Amino acid sequence: MSRSTPKPVEAPCPCGSGQALGACCGRYHAGPGHLQAPTAEALMRSRYSAFVLDELDYLLATWQAGRRPATLEPNEPGRRWLGLEVRRHVPIDADQATVEFVARSKWGGRAVRLHEISRFVREDGRWFYVDGEQR
Known part of the structure; x- marks a missing residue:
């Protein structure tokens, strides 16, 4: 279940693409493009945005x-x-x-860096996160 306050679709996408959320990762989180990321990279970016936005249902559905x-x-x-x-x-x-990606956050006054090489598979036309090796 998503626990965050919905962000406006015009807000900048958390993945850093420079696009609005609704035109970028948000289209895979909900709506006609739900769960239809066209590439492993697009899925990874949308999962990062889902982590930022606490879109937990989306994260589980794409695992x-x-x-x-x-x-x-x-x-x-x-x-x-x-x-x-x-x-x-x-x-x-x-x-x-x-x-391969690096996600940065700050928590409790400390910088946190997650460097991972993630594996993805496409099954029945949909990309899924398999697992990752942290560096």
């Missing part, structure tokens, strides 16, 4: 079945997401890809 947790916890109070840097998107074949 590969059999690997997804039963539940997710919302962001810790006071966590502020600072940005996303996508370093590499590597298509392995038509249905597998990796995305």
